[in-house]
Amino acid sequence: MPDLKFMPHQLKVLNTTEQFNHVGYYLDMGLGKTFVGAEKLWELNNPINIVVCQKSKVDDWLDHFRTYYPQVKTCDLTKKSESITFNNLIDAQALTKDDTLIGVINYDLIFRRSIYQKYSGFTLMLDESSLISNESTSRAKYILKMHPESVILLSGTPTAGKYEKLWSQCQLLGWNITKTAFWGSYVQTTWVEDGTFKRQVITGYKNVDHLKRKLAQHGCIFMKTEEVIQLPDKVEQKIFVPATKEYRKFMKNSYLMLDTLNLQEFHDESDFDGKDVTPRVELVGDNQLTKLLCARQLCGQYHKDKLDAFRDLIESSEERWIVFYNFNDELIRLKKIAEALNRPTSEVNGHDRDLNAYEHRSDSITFIQYQAGAMGGNYQKSCRICYFTLPLGKGSCDLWEQSKKRIHRIGQQNICFYYYLMVKGSIEERNLQMLKVGKELTDDLFRDQTHQSD
Structure with a gap:
């Protein structure tokens, strides 16, 4: 042996x-x-x-x-x-x-x-x-x-x-x-x-x-x-931001031409150079799946107040942060905020797996895409997770449950904090409710949410 x-x-x-x-x-x-x-x-x-x-x-x-x-x-x-x-x-x-x-x-x-x-x-x-x-x-x-x-x-x-x-x-x-x-x-x-x-x-x-x-x-x-094993306690906190008029308009009409230049971290169109982000996007919800996708984007990467809330949350602690996200555009905008705060970053996704900042900098922010990192990895050097957006779709319950274990594991000495950035009255609240009871948000549930927003 x-x-x-x-x-x-x-x-x-x-x-x-x-x-x-x-x-x-x-x-x-x-x-x-x-x-x-x-x-x-x-x-x-x-x-x-x-x-x-x-x-x-x-x-x-x-x-x-x-x-x-x-x-x-x-x-x-x-x-x-x-x-x-x-x-x-x-x-x-x-x-x-x-x-x-x-x-x-x-x-x-x-x-x-x-x-x-x-x-x-x-x-x-x-x-x-x-x-x-x-x-x-x-x-x-x-x-x-x-x-x-x-x-x-x-x-x-x-x-x-x-x-x-x-x-x-x-x-x-x-x-x-x-x-x-x-x-x-x-x-x-x-x-x-x-x-x-x-x-x-x-x-x-x-x-x-x-x-x-x-x-x-x-x-x-x-x-x-x-x-x-007796592990430290876990504390969960929801941080709510209001739904935007753009979100409500899209949920009603299933269509929106969105100007993203009003987002705080981008000042003019030159800031988009090489960033794979466009200053204006057309959102079309011509079926349940595309409408759900667009609604999630309006609750994440295109939500100015949520991006501001993320900035405020990160500024509240100089400790290591783990941040879970879904889409590449989210990562681009979140990293730009981290750069403005002079915080070193690591990332785990389908394109990169760089943990240098996580390993060596106590004030680092590590961005993890669910499919790439929720089901594996030891990040107990951190005791704080921010959920900028939640997973949704097939396997989302497993991804969410396992993501919480990234910091709450053997070797963790501190209380673990989980922060959920949530858009009030949006599909995000319903999604979190379903995840907590081990279910996935189905098209039928999304249809109910759509009717509520009309």
């Missing part, structure tokens, strides 16, 4: 599942599932191992194995040269019983590599295994057709209370229950008429204790932070 010191709850997880070669570690964010999963992979002692994770986590997994398991050959399968090396070693059968080979790849790439479905007898580890909960996606279809000997599933919020999402993971754990039988045994549904057709709606769950016993029999461990 590598020279690692595990916490008591981590040792308990490993000892409880020692006899299993198919395991599901559903450990709350901050409980160290990376260490537990990597150690289980080591204990399984398969010469070939494939780790699948989010794109933003590939480097983290590579660093982890290379730091704590240097005797293992670890390959970055997102790089062509290392992928070729990995495959050649397997095809040439050049591995001895004492060799261990680990390849790390992201979800959006693996299903484009047909070769991994040809291998068998290896260990497959899925980080954030909830990402295959929809078995109809390309990634899930591909992974479910792989032929591993051993499986390790890792997730911080595996279902957000939605047990129907576990069925595809049950298949990997070796519980070969059909989807029809799974739903019939554990999911309560009803059929409702939706226009010209009927659709099945989940109304609740049944036999939950039996489900948990069955999952335990297939190597699953569920563990909440509060069960094993």
Whole structure:
């Protein structure tokens, strides 16, 4: 075993599942599932191992194995040269019983590599295994057709209370229950008429204790932070700004020509040079999805009072801040405010992952785009999160729940503060209400909000 010191709850997880070669570690964010999963992979002692994770986590997994398991050959399968090396070693059968080979790849790439479905007898580890909960996606279809000997599933919020999402993971754990039988045994549904057709709606769950016993029999461990660690308190605060006349006009007419030059941080059109921001935008809500998108923009990047509130909030504390946002235009405007305040910035998004300011400056502001950073990363050097806008759409509940764990985790010594910048009477209030009860804001709910604004 590598020279690692595990916490008591981590040792308990490993000892409880020692006899299993198919395991599901559903450990709350901050409980160290990376260490537990990597150690289980080591204990399984398969010469070939494939780790699948989010794109933003590939480097983290590579660093982890290379730091704590240097005797293992670890390959970055997102790089062509290392992928070729990995495959050649397997095809040439050049591995001895004492060799261990680990390849790390992201979800959006693996299903484009047909070769991994040809291998068998290896260990497959899925980080954030909830990402295959929809078995109809390309990634899930591909992974479910792989032929591993051993499986390790890792997730911080595996279902957000939605047990129907576990069925595809049950298949990997070796519980070969059909989807029809799974739903019939554990999911309560009803059929409702939706226009010209009927659709099945989940109304609740049944036999939950039996489900948990069955999952335990297939190597699953569920563990909440509060069960094993006493973390500091959390304090949430809403900061309201009024809805603009532009927002109300758009919600009524589904159309708006917006002049953005009145936003405080831009003084003239020359300030837009190279910023990918236009001084005038046309907002057209010709269907529910585009109207929802435009409404969110009017509650964020195009809302002068909210941008002013963000400035005031950041100025209120010289400590590190974590700021979650959705759109690139939001980032541009928020960074301009930070620059005006002479605050160093870091960012995590689909284009960049620069944490230098976060690591080395106590007055830094780190901007994190939800899809790129809400589900991973340790930011407990900060105890303050600002939600400039909230996530919305498929998977938004998981993103929001996991984003809160970025600072509220092992190593945090201070009370954690969460600030929500909210437009009063807008879709943002409804969205937050739904997130807090584990639901996503649907088109129907948005339609209700539209009617309220008429």
